[in-house]
Amino acid sequence: MVGQTALGKYRLLKPLGSGSNGEVFLAEPLRYPNFRVVVKRVHDHAANHPKFRQLFEAEIRSMRNFSHPYAVRLLDASVDDPIGPCMVMEYVPGITLEAMLEREKCLETERVAKLLGYLGHALEAAHHAGIIHRDLKPANLMVIHAGEPSETIKVMDFGFAGFVARPHIQLAELTGHGPVFALGTPEYVSPEMIRGDPVDTRSDLYSVGVILFEMLTGRLPFLYPQMEQVLAAHVKSPPPKFHQMGCGHVPAGVEATVQLALSKYANERHQSAREMVQEFGRVLGEQLWDSTAPEGWEPTEHSGRYIPAKTPASRPGLESTAGHDPFRMADAFEVAIPERLIAAKIRGFVEDVDATVLESEPGLIRLQVGLPSNYSSRPVTESSLVNWFKARLKPGVSRGKEPIAVELQMEKPDPTLTRMRVSVACAPVKDYLPRDLNLWRERCGKVHTMLKQYLGGS
Numbered sequence: 406m407v408g409q410t411a412l413g414k415y416r417l418l419k420p421l422g423s424g425s426n427g428e429v430f431l432a433e434p435l436r437y438p439n440f441r442v443v444v445k446r447v448h449d450h451a452a453n454h455p456k457f458r459q460l461f462e463a464e465i466r467s468m469r470n471f472s473h474p475y476a477v478r479l480l481d482a483s484v485d486d487p488i489g490p491c492m493v494m495e496y497v498p499g500i501t502l503e504a505m506l507e508r509e510k511c512l513e514t515e516r517v518a519k520l521l522g523y524l525g526h527a528l529e530a531a532h533h534a535g536i537i538h539r540d541l542k543p544a545n546l547m548v549i550h551a552g553e554p555s556e557t558i559k560v561m562d563f564g565f566a567g568f569v570a571r572p573h574i575q576l577a578e579l580t581g582h583g584p585v586f587a588l589g590t591p592e593y594v595s596p597e598m599i600r601g602d603p604v605d606t607r608s609d610l611y612s613v614g615v616i617l618f619e620m621l622t623g624r625l626p627f628l629y630p631q632m633e634q635v636l637a638a639h640v641k642s643p644p645p646k647f648h649q650m651g652c653g654h655v656p657a658g659v660e661a662t663v664q665l666a667l668s669k670y671a672n673e674r675h676q677s678a679r680e681m682v683q684e685f686g687r688v689l690g691e692q693l694w695d696s697t698a699p700e701g702w703e704p705t706e707h708s709g710r711y712i713p714a715k716t717p718a719s720r721p722g723l724e725s726t727a728g729h730d731p732f733r734m735a736d737a738f739e740v741a742i743p744e745r746l747i748a749a750k751i752r753g754f755v756e757d758v759d760a761t762v763l764e765s766e767p768g769l770i771r772l773q774v775g776l777p778s779n780y781s782s783r784p785v786t787e788s789s790l791v792n793w794f795k796a797r798l799k800p801g802v803s804r805g806k807e808p809i810a811v812e813l814q815m816e817k818p819d820p821t822l823t824r825m826r827v828s829v830a831c832a833p834v835k836d837y838l839p840r841d842l843n844l845w846r847e848r849c850g851k852v853h854t855m856l857k858q859y860l861g862g863s
Contacts, residue, residue: 406430411444411491412483422501422544431496441496442480445562446489461490468492471534474699475527477547477561497559500551502616503543511623511652514659516556518685520548521617522697523558525682528613531560532606532678539604541612542593543619579752579762579770591632592625596640596669603747607671610681614666614674618644621659622652626667640669658688732839734849735830738862742825747815747860754859758852760811768815773834774852775808777801805844808834809852827860829853 407417407430417430427447434440447461461484468479481493502520506512512520524546531538538545540562547559595611598604618626626644629635644667647653647660662685668674675681679694686693742750755762755772763771802808814828831849839845856862 406446406488409488410435411446411488412481412486412493415442415444415481415493417444432493443477443494443496444491445494446491449489452490457490458484465492471531471536473527473530474702475523475557475559476531477559494561497547497549497561499547499549499559501544502546502548502558502620505548505551506543506619506623512620514621514655515689517617517620518689518691518693519556519697520546520558520620521613521685522682522693524560524613524616525678525694526697526699527558527560528606528609528678532609537604537606538609538612539598540590540593541609541616542590543616546616579748579755579765591635592627594636594639595671597671599636599640605671606678607674607676610666610674610678611668611671613678613681614663617663617666621655621663622647622650624650656688659685662688730832731842732845733830733832734846734853735828736853737826737828738857740825740827740860740862742861750859751813751856754856758855770813770815772811772813773808774811775802775806776834777808802837804840805848807837807839807845809849810834811852811856813856827856827862829856 406428407419410416411430411432414435415432416435417432419431421429421431421443423429427445430444430446432442432444434442447457452461465479465482465484472478477497478495479492480495482491484490528538538560541560545560545562547561548556549559550556593612593615595604595608597608615626627635627638627642629638644664647655662681665684666674666681675684682694682697686696751770754760758774761773761776763773765771810832812830812832814830815825817825829852831852833839833845
């Protein structure tokens with residue numbers, strides 16, 4: 406890869422390292438050869454993940470809308486570059502926490518506290534911006550001025566970051582078929598990601614707990630030869646006590662803070678990065694949150710807080726969304742429902758109306774209701790005459806039974822609250838234009854009402 410050009414404007418100079426998801430290169434912009442940037446190229450196996458594209462694009466969106474002194478900035482990105490999906494980030498000279506721990510094994514408690522403070526500030530800002538990292542680990546943390554009084558940290562590689570405000574319900578959860586994928590690095594992944602439960606900002610705090618455990622003891626909490634054993638331990642096994650590993654020098658309150666972060670369920674942990682940092686500092690008698698705050702930094706319009714996407718306001722009845730398309734009907738309502746119940750509720754609707762689930766992306770689910778059992782939307786490749794003949798033989802439906810394409814969009818106006826806005830749009834399925842507009846409006850209204858009832862909307 407050295408010598409090749411990313412995005413047509415960044416020449417790769419030398420490799421800096423390789424991880425489970427990608428390889429990293431030092432690069433120079435062609436227009437500014439004295440400047441340095443970092444290019445991360447995603448490995449092919451990661452790019453082949455069934456949800457890669459939307460997760461990668463979500464990462465780009467989230468990083469473009471977020472900046473913080475303790476987080477590496479995204480400069481450029483492309484999912485379709487000739488060398489593969491890649492991101493261009495600011496170059497930060499330093500050493501990864503992973504490399505530092507390999508050299509020093511474990512760190513003094515006061516030093517760990519400072520690093521936690523910097524990390525906590527970056528995460529608190531990201532979480533308030535509606536972003537979760539999902540892959541926190543020492544390899545993604547760059548230590549600057551390591552070992553010096555000015556030692557700080559920068560969070561790199563927001564991995565498969567995602568918007569907290571847009572729940573991602575995987576197809577397997579809606580259909581009951583296929584695996585539920587858990588993203589992240591096995592040694593640091595949260596139990597809820599392994600279980601396939603909805604993930605929020607507190608998943609990142611579990612990963613921070615693993616990192617703290619490693620910095621203080623010199624080892625990971627779960628050491629097993631097989632990945633399956635490690636994942637099972639995250640879900641079921643308590644971490645070992647510090648005194649069992651010869652780490653009795655660590656204050657009991659510090660260990661309690663780490664053990665709390667490693668709780669198996671999110672509601673048992675600290676509820677924010679700030680809370681974790683403050684508790685860690687309280688044990689040591691320090692104002693850790695204040696002493697590690699970035700000096701002189703204030704959030705801008707697009708950093709440190711979530712900017713919600715515009716969604717239709719709630720209306721008293723189903724209405725056409727465009728004058729030129731009288732058959733597309735849409736409405737919105739609000740629900741107060743735990744995210745882990747959303748999949749079960751929608752799956753119940755799917756099963757009761759015999760719907761077909763087409764796709765599920767963060768904040769978006771597409772369904773089709775009433776499709777004939779022998780209908781196929783796949784394009785045919787024969788001659789135009791054969792195509793015309795086959796189109797004429799499409800499965801027929803009776804008047805008022807035309808299939809309905811349903812699109813659900815879900816988003817939290819405030820990621821810190823459980824209340825969610827749901828938009829429902831109904832449209833005809835290709836090849837089946839409704840023959841009675843009034844009857845079509847009535848049927849779309851029933852679909853909307855059913856979904857509202859299933860989700861407990863208001």
